[in-house]
Amino acid sequence: MDMLSQLPEALLLRILSLLPAKDVVATMVLSKQWEFLWMLVPKLVYDDSYQNIEYGRFSRFVHRSLTLHEAPFLDTLHLKLGKTSCGSGDIRVWIKTVDKRCLRELIIKIDSNKSSVVLPVSLYTCCRMLVTLKLKNAVLVDVTSSFSFPSLKKLSLVSMKYPGDELIKTFLSSCPVLEDLVVKRCLDDNLLILTVRVPSLKCLVLHNKEDAGLDVGFMIDTPSLECLEIFDNMGVLCVVKNNMTKISKANVCFSYAHIEQLMGSISSVKRLSLCTSKDSYPVGSVFYCLVRLTLCTCETVWLNLLMRMLRDSPKLRDLKLVQDHPLRPSEPRPCWNEPSEVPKCLLTSLETLEWVKYEATEEEKELAAFILKNGRCLKKVTISSEFTDRDE
Structure with a gap:
């Protein structure tokens, strides 16, 4: 205790700040020096x-x-x-x-x-x-x-x-x-509708309740937003009042019927994690700044959505495919349709592919072969199942 008492008061106060208040107050009995020190803990x-x-x-x-x-x-x-x-x-x-x-x-x-x-x-x-x-x-x-x-x-x-x-x-x-x-x-x-109209907002996290009704959702008006996380697998209302031109990171997991508006408003994003039951976004949208894409493979539409994103993300460097949520047995498997043109990012920018919970289904093998064949800039490919990991 003598050695501890020799520490500067500012450092002692920082140490006391890590303790529950009851322990902080209890230090008053240690010595004359400590009798009133607890009263200054910030x-x-x-x-x-x-x-x-x-x-x-x-x-x-x-x-x-x-x-x-x-x-x-x-x-x-x-x-x-x-x-x-x-x-x-x-x-x-x-x-x-x-x-x-x-x-x-x-x-x-x-x-x-x-x-x-x-x-x-x-x-x-x-x-x-x-x-x-x-x-x-x-x-x-x-x-x-x-x-x-x-x-x-x-x-x-x-x-x-x-x-x-x-x-x-x-x-x-x-x-x-x-x-x-x-x-x-x-x-x-x-x-009902959570309205977020904050001009100064930079980071926004929105999670909806699991049993949201058809009339429950969000209205977002945040022109300065840089980071967005939105999770809602039940609601259907999401109104975005403007494009988020400053956004750099987004984590989006939802099943809105009108996903197109949200996707169109974050087209300036640099890093995107995406899980959705819809494979559409506004025609003509190009993700010019997107360099890292993480896509969940739990929904049937994931393959179609991925090929669209590859086509419309000319500077994509890192691609991660992961099954974050359980598959629904009743849902059909996605079908592989080889595109008539190789996406530009495969030819000029894609450097890494990470695939988690790869199951070696027919469509997954076709996609892996397509990326490996056409990925001229690939430096690292990591493919792992639930049971084994391997690098290729």
Whole structure:
């Protein structure tokens, strides 16, 4: 302990930031030097399952330690709740207690087995300096007064519930510099169309609930977007208001009836992972910037889609084929039709082929032979089944 005490205070505070708040506060008994050091720790993590603390003791501990905390700036307040009966009233008090600490990151994660906790209005009124906000398994309350998060750059909403579509629109419009957004929807979240209209947004992750109805989906208006991940195998609505000309990376897994619009809007993408039951996109689309393509082979249309992508991606360098999802036995196998012209990328740019879960079906053997025969720039080909790996 003497050697540890000789470390610079800044380093000691960083070490303490890695511990749960209960352990951080416990260090006050170590020595005179440590008696007040915990009050300056910039990151506090409260976990109500830690050592099975009952509700009353946990709530009082959080409130008292936050009240005694003296750091002028609090980088992170992380609340992991669910084992006790902490609710909206407790969270309201805790947020108000740190209101003057210029809190930069707030994380509230509620246990999924706990009944819905409605987050207090103080979330909107006492956290104006937040840079990061992460919420999970809670309910956002509706508000009539205006609010703003002028510094918020990262927002994560996982398995949240809402008063309706309008609140999420208002929430996002109150974040003028938002750059990263994650929304993973859940059952009964009370949303129909999730509208994401954020001019400053650079990274967007959207996951739809598994049993989405025909009238559930997304509306995306993000002209500055650079990275996109969208997962939805059930919804049918996805409206894109503009082309994402700055996008460099996209991970797309969905079965929309109108995939053409989304595919057309990301034609500037450089790295694309794709799994879809549709093999179409706007006629005339060319993926001039695409250098790496990962295509899932779980759908019947994958072979037709691949040949289209090869034809319309003249600078493609890396191709990966992988079966990420189980095959449906009732679905027919794809048919191989050799193209009348060899895609330009095979002749001038394709350098690597990686094929995972290769099954040596007739169409797979035909495709492999076609690529190996015409891939003039190929440097490495890796083909592996579920049971063996081999390089060719």
